[in-house]
Amino acid sequence: MTSTPRIVVLDAFTMGQDISWEQLAALGELHLYDRTPPEQVVARAKGAHVLFTNKTVLDRAAIEALPELAAIFVLATGYNIVDVQAAAERGIPVCNVPGYSPPAVAQHVMAVVLELFSHVSLHARAVAKGRWSAQPDFCFWDAPIVELAGKRFGIVGFGAIGRRVAELANAFGMHVLCSVPRQKELPPYGPFDFVGLDRLFAESDVVSLHCPLTEANRNMVDARLLSLMKPTAYLVNTARGPLVDEAALAAALTAGKLAGAALDVVREEPIHPDNPLLAAPNCLITPHVAWASVEARTRLLGSATRNLAAYLAGTPQNVVNGVE
Secondary structure, rough: OOOOOEEEEOHHHHHHHHOOHHHOOOOEEEEOOOOOHHHHHHHHHHHOOOOEEEOOOOOOOHOOOOOOOOOEOOOOOOOOOOOOHHHHHHHOEOOOOOOOOHHHHHHHHHHHHHHHHHHHHHHHHHOOOOOOOOOOOOOOOOOOOOOOOEHHHHHHHOHHHHHHHHHHHOOOOOOOEEOOOOOOOOOOOEEEOOOOHHHHHOOOOOOOOOOOOOOOOOEEEEEHHHHHHOOOOOEEEEOHHEEEOHHHHHHHHHHHOOEEEEOOOOOOOOOOOOOOOHHOOOOOOOOOOOOOOHHHHHHHHHHHHHHHHHOOOOOOOOEEOOOO
């Protein structure tokens, strides 16, 4: 690799237009592409020593077609869009950015939970349409407003994001239930219990998913688990879309087997027009934005830049495929 590495970012638009790339540009010859279709990956990455990607796939064919490629940096925590084995075979380290998003994702989780329980937007729209002006009484409500205090908040997974969500739920006076593959130390607050997955789904007023996607838990939230939920309970997913059987969730919502759902991720993104959840009642869907606060994106790019600087200094960090 030359002393001035050629750096290519394949999908810079995913980071937003309000983030500066100056620090990354200071480390080499920077080329930014807003979006890169699959058929243009090799052409745009040709001659690159360093590639940055968020969601643009780097498969074996692409990696093998780029002889000058020396390092791959993922602008995310998840790195399933890179064939890490193919990169390892070439001696190419793949580095991700862990830990940048817990405050943003946890805030989003509580924002949608508050919306589901308090119906803020429903009543704000009613006021905008003139309903309040036409009322003979000083107030009205179109849906029950329910307090979080005293309710049970179920968390599947207890990594950095799950822990932060649990802290916020506890701050609202909720009893936190958590399901994890292996027992962990209890946090210094309560009420809090580690429980099995079935009990969590059966007892929780909110179930929030915060576990990684694996082949073992794909479609984990299926018709059986959903049938355990209380008809007054809500499902929240800010983790990975394929954790949920979307057809089963749509059917459960339509049948009134649970009160609602809030999803920031779906199986196919962007969401396909025929996704059954688009027509399901009481289903809030946001476009994968839980991670995307200005502060989180700034932390993400800063960490990714430090990853590159560490690699150029001969001490790569956050390597996920064992190549040092």
